[in-house]
Amino acid sequence: MTNPDASHHSQSQDNAPLHPAETFGVQLQMFWAKNRTAILIGCAVVLAAILGKGGYEMYVEQREAGIAKEYAAARTSDKLKAFTTAHPTHLLAGAAWLRLADEDYTAGRFAEASANYAKALPLLKEFPLQGRARLGAAVSKLQAGQVTEGVAALKLIAESAAELKSLRAEAAYLLTSQAASAGNAADVQKYADMLDQIDGQSAWAQRATILRATVAPETASAK
Numbered sequence: 229m230t231n232p233d234a235s236h237h238s239q240s241q242d243n244a245p246l247h248p249a250e251t252f253g254v255q256l257q258m259f260w261a262k263n264r265t266a267i268l269i270g271c272a273v274v275l276a277a278i279l280g281k282g283g284y285e286m287y288v289e290q291r292e293a294g295i296a297k298e299y300a301a302a303r304t305s306d307k308l309k310a311f312t313t314a315h316p317t318h319l320l321a322g323a324a325w326l327r328l329a330d331e332d333y334t335a336g337r338f339a340e341a342s343a344n345y346a347k348a349l350p351l352l353k354e355f356p357l358q359g360r361a362r363l364g365a366a367v368s369k370l371q372a373g374q375v376t377e378g379v380a381a382l383k384l385i386a387e388s389a390a391e392l393k394s395l396r397a398e399a400a401y402l403l404t405s406q407a408a409s410a411g412n413a414a415d416v417q418k419y420a421d422m423l424d425q426i427d428g429q430s431a432w433a434q435r436a437t438i439l440r441a442t443v444a445p446e447t448a449s450a451k
Contacts, residue, residue: 252333252367252402295320305331312347322351326361333368342368359385359395367402379406386422393427401432408439416443 299320302311308324315321329344345365352358363385370378385391385399400423407415420436427433 252364299324317351319351319355322348322355322361323357325351326357326364329361329364329368333364333371336371338368338372342372342374356392359391362391363395363399366399370402370406375406379403382406386419386426394430397423397427397430397432400426401436404436404439408443411443413443416440 295315295318298311298314302308302324305328308328311324312321312328325344325348329341329348332338332341332344342365345361345368348361349358349365352361362381366378366381366385368378369375369381372378382399382403386396386403388396391399400419403419404416404423407413407419416439420433420440423430423433423436
């Protein structure tokens, strides 16, 4: 999800700003195909670190291997939901809720997506995917009509030094895009500047520069 070049051409023929729903939604299309195995490996690394602290290693190792197989076999929404019911507190249940949330978002069920991202968050607390769930929850709120809450959540991500730079940059771009969609040139400038400070060399920053160039002249001519 950190590859903006794969998501969409920068602007349409008429230079209309790209809406956050389009930007984030296209990112979901390739995410699970690319990262399904990496997620299982990442969870295994986290669990290995926990096991290294001591305890009943053999039993837990065998149990975790079985749970990982169940997760890998859960390729439908119903099976994912069954997995979360069977293992409600497991790290992989967080990944399952994230997948369900992405499916809801892609289908336009934004309220359901926001709720499922929220379920994933506490379960992914020791895994980098938590930031991605947080970003999904924020964008889902925007699309569900909770614009104030969605913008506030994106700002928290963009301003947090604890988040990955790539996620902060994406959040800042989504804020810029939301402002452009609303025709707010001042906020486009503000969030584009924020993005420059986070990672001025990123592809997100390049796209924000395009938004800044296309929105500002329109606003100025309207005055």
